[in-house]
Amino acid sequence: MAICDEISQTVKLPPPSDADLLNLPYRTFERYLKQVEAQLDGGLIIALDEFEKIEDLIEAKKIPVDFMGFLRGLVQMSSKIAFAFAGLHTLEEMTTDYFQPFFASVIPIHVGFQERAATRQILANPGDDFPLDYTLEALDEIYALTHGQPYLVQLLGFQLVRRYNNFVFEQGRPRDSVFTLEDVEVVINEPGFFKQGRYYFTGVWGQAARSVEGQQAILRVLAPHTEGLSLDALAQSTNMNNADLQEALNTLKRHDVVEETQGSWRIIVELFRRWVLQQ
Structure with a gap:
């Protein structure tokens, strides 16, 4: 209906x-x-x-x-x-x-992360009449925090604009119309920020609880390590055998949660890594 x-x-x-x-x-x-x-x-x-x-x-x-x-x-x-x-x-x-x-009736299309240039474009030029701007440092930091994850990019942009509107229109205080690195840091450190992004964070976390076992355990072990961990270190910390560990990592990789770089596995999205640390 x-x-x-x-x-x-x-x-x-x-x-x-x-x-x-x-x-x-x-x-x-x-x-x-x-x-x-x-x-x-x-x-x-x-x-x-x-x-x-x-x-x-x-x-x-x-x-x-x-x-x-x-x-x-x-x-x-x-x-x-x-x-x-x-x-x-x-x-x-x-x-x-x-x-x-x-x-056999459908064509699968993988929706991944936005490129750095696309992330900048969406934030700084969402429309012809958008009056606000970002410093390059602020744009780089947003990309570093989100890795171009569309929902989180939109969330950060929304919170920055809402904070600006509150400052200028509700409080009647003047401020520059360019968002800085400091603005980004203030927004992500607000007490309710991770709660506002819960749909993404809990969605990824819940997905990691399905199908292949050990995914959440891997994420908990990886969260404190920004540079990632080797396969041997992960096996030792999770007490998983190599076959089960590799299957769980492949599942997380397929869902764009982790990546392997030069032999180290790490959580891709920095904001999600920080969220896992709080759990």
Whole structure:
């Protein structure tokens, strides 16, 4: 019903009745999409976030197992209507049998970190009428703290602008319109900063608790070491055998949580490393 309502607002085509969707959800939705397709001049993208939740709903028996087959049919139905599924899990990790027919119908796109130049552009030039600016040192520090992780870059920029607005407009105090390294340090050291970014931090931490064991233990061991640790040091500190340790590290690497540089494993995002230290 919610998806039909959103499509209706976008393409200006009345949605099916709630009664029809409740009585024949699959058939009614499919017929509605065909009506939408006939009316489209261009294309339509239907985006579903937290795609892995479908697996949880199927396991909880709130969605029937055949839903994935139905979804695959929708994906293949029209060249004018595309589906974008976003989530923390890769398709390879969603190995339950009912996901198998789905794999051949989609193209996996890895969404990684922003480059340094893109991070600078988004912060300093989000729009033509943006009146604030950053020193190069401030921009470099934000990149060093976030490694270009989009959510954290946006969070830092938002908090800096909010602090500026509070200072100038609410308190009525003059200040320069250029953010400095000191401004960045003040924002990240505010007591509530890590709580404001909890969606990212707890999401990565929760992901590390799934599938392969030992991921959280590795992160706890790595957190105090900004330069990282060797494989031997990690094995000694976590008491994991080499095979299990390597599997856990590969999983964390696949999710852009850790990286290996010159034989040392380290947490990629500095702000996440600091968050783990507080746990």
